[in-house]
Amino acid sequence: MASVSLTLFESAYCQTSSGNLPDTPSQSQRSEKTNAPSGDDVTWRTLPKSFLHQQKVIWPFPAQLAKGRFLFPSAAVASGTAGLIFADPHVMPYFRSHARSLDDINDTFDTPITAAETVALPVALLAAGYARHDQYQISTSLFAGEAYADSAIVDLAMKAITRRKRPSDVPAGAPFTDTFFSGDKSPFKGSSFPSGHAAAVFSVATVVAVRYRRHKWVPWLLYGFATAVSLSRVTTLSHFPSDVFLGAALGYTITRYDVLQPRKTGQ
Numbered sequence: 382m383a384s385v386s387l388t389l390f391e392s393a394y395c396q397t398s399s400g401n402l403p404d405t406p407s408q409s410q411r412s413e414k415t416n417a418p419s420g421d422d423v424t425w426r427t428l429p430k431s432f433l434h435q436q437k438v439i440w441p442f443p444a445q446l447a448k449g450r451f452l453f454p455s456a457a458v459a460s461g462t463a464g465l466i467f468a469d470p471h472v473m474p475y476f477r478s479h480a481r482s483l484d485d486i487n488d489t490f491d492t493p494i495t496a497a498e499t500v501a502l503p504v505a506l507l508a509a510g511y512a513r514h515d516q517y518q519i520s521t522s523l524f525a526g527e528a529y530a531d532s533a534i535v536d537l538a539m540k541a542i543t544r545r546k547r548p549s550d551v552p553a554g555a556p557f558t559d560t561f562f563s564g565d566k567s568p569f570k571g572s573s574f575p576s577g578h579a580a581a582v583f584s585v586a587t588v589v590a591v592r593y594r595r596h597k598w599v600p601w602l603l604y605g606f607a608t609a610v611s612l613s614r615v616t617t618l619s620h621f622p623s624d625v626f627l628g629a630a631l632g633y634t635i636t637r638y639d640v641l642q643p644r645k646t647g648q
Contacts, residue, residue: 422520428527435531438639458630465623470557473548476616483616490613492578499582499610502589503529521592528584528636535631536580540572547573549618557621576620579611579628587636607632 423431445451476483503525510518546564550571551557565571586607590600611629614620620628 422516423523423527424520425523428523432527432530435527435639436534439531439535439635454634458627462623462627465621465626469621469623472622473557473618476618477548477553480618486613486616490610490617492617492619495578495582495610495613499529499578499585502585506589517592521588524592524640525585525588528588528632528640529581531640532580532584532632532635533577535635536575536577536628539575540577543574544572545574545621545624547571547619548621560621573620574624574627575631576611576614576624576628578614579620579625580632582607582610583629583632584636584640587633588641591637591641
């Protein structure tokens with residue numbers, strides 16, 4: 382479900398730990414033309430300016446839509462999200478009634494565990510990069526941190542507005558309807574829409590998958606992990622399918638079409 386957003390945006394725009402990651406691409410490999418730009422390398426010194434630049438790109442996006450840009454991919458994600466919102470009340474009773482049979486899976490993908498695993502990837506990349514004196518790997522870690530922060534800010538803003546009740550907060554036997562604008566006022570607690578876990582894990586996974594895309598197993602591994610974590614948010618009754626879909630779409634698109642886009646000198 383979460384990975385569907387990747388196909389939508391790739392077609393529309395077409396125009397794991399420490400030292401075990403693939404070797405850094407050579408300079409000649411980096412200069413080869415591909416369909417997936419990896420962005421300019423970022424350093425600790427350029428990180429704040431780079432982050433501010435990304436925020437300047439993200440927030441005027443509604444104005445870009447008003448000018449008729451990015452209408453097709455935006456409509457694809459919006460319609461997919463709307464369809465899943467309609468389906469949410471019909472899907473969630475299954476996961477509530479089968480919660481006990483999913484205990485083993487849910488324990489493996491517990492909220493603190495998946496959050497720690499998502500954060501651990503860029504941290505491990507950073508440590509390995511310094512240990513190997515590998516600037517490309519260090520930059521990949523910093524890009525992942527940027528992407529994580531960018532997606533988190535957008536996610537929290539949407540949570541604060543929608544204040545959607547989480548599936549786990551719906552009383553037993555009650556329907557999963559009228560969940561918007563009825564959750565906790567704090568976006569850090571009761572607000573469910575969109576999924577912060579899905580946005581975070583897809584943002585981090587996209588950075589590593591794109592920058593190490595020459596090793597074909599890397600995108601499969603990273604996007605597979607991101608999809609598993611995202612789907613677990615539904616089985617644990619932490620999120621609705623629509624929350625996960627939109628969160629994954631946000632994490633992927635913000636990273637792929639903002640964070641990893643080459644920037645002009647001086648930006």
